[in-house]
Amino acid sequence: xxxxxxxxxxxxxxxxxxxxxxxxxxxxxxxxxxxxxxxxxxxxxxxxxxxxxxxxxxxxxxxxxxxxxxxxxxxxxxxxxxxxxxxxxxxxxxxxxxxxxxxxxxxxxxxxxxx
Numbered sequence: 001x002x003x004x005x006x007x008x009x010x011x012x013x014x015x016x017x018x019x020x021x022x023x024x025x026x027x028x029x030x031x032x033x034x035x036x037x038x039x040x041x042x043x044x045x046x047x048x049x050x051x052x053x054x055x056x057x058x059x060x061x062x063x064x065x066x067x068x069x070x071x072x073x074x075x076x077x078x079x080x081x082x083x084x085x086x087x088x089x090x091x092x093x094x095x096x097x098x099x100x101x102x103x104x105x106x107x108x109x110x111x112x113x114x115x
Contacts, residue, residue: 001065001074008075013098016077019084019114021070028068035066079106082114 008014019025030039045052071077081094097104 004071004074013078014071014075015079015081015094016071017081018086019082022072022080022082023114024068024070025084028070031067036064039064079104081106084114 016022020027033039033042040054044054072080079094081090083090086094094104094106
């Protein structure tokens with residue numbers, strides 16, 4: 001959470017890049033399991049084949065929030081670029097105008113479709 005807050009503070013134009021950032025998508029499926037503890041227990045204890053233990057070394061698993069949220073629920077976002085991942089053409093069509101100081105046109109099926 002601290003990273004996206006810092007990025008927003010230092011960024012003129014923030015792009016929510018990819019379906020997970022735009023909608024929280026697949027990572028948000030863990031929200032139905034409850035908070036962080038049930039998610040970690042399910043993944044590292046209940047479903048593990050070997051070495052059933054919660055990671056406890058610093059830096060192995062970043063601290064999880066209790067709820068996965070899309071980026072725009074945390075900080076203001078200027079441009080939404082869906083896709084999993086966004087296609088090279090979509091990335092190019094978004095970045096080229098920005099590099100010229102223009103606003104990209106995020107319209108039409110190829111620029112706004114998900115998946």
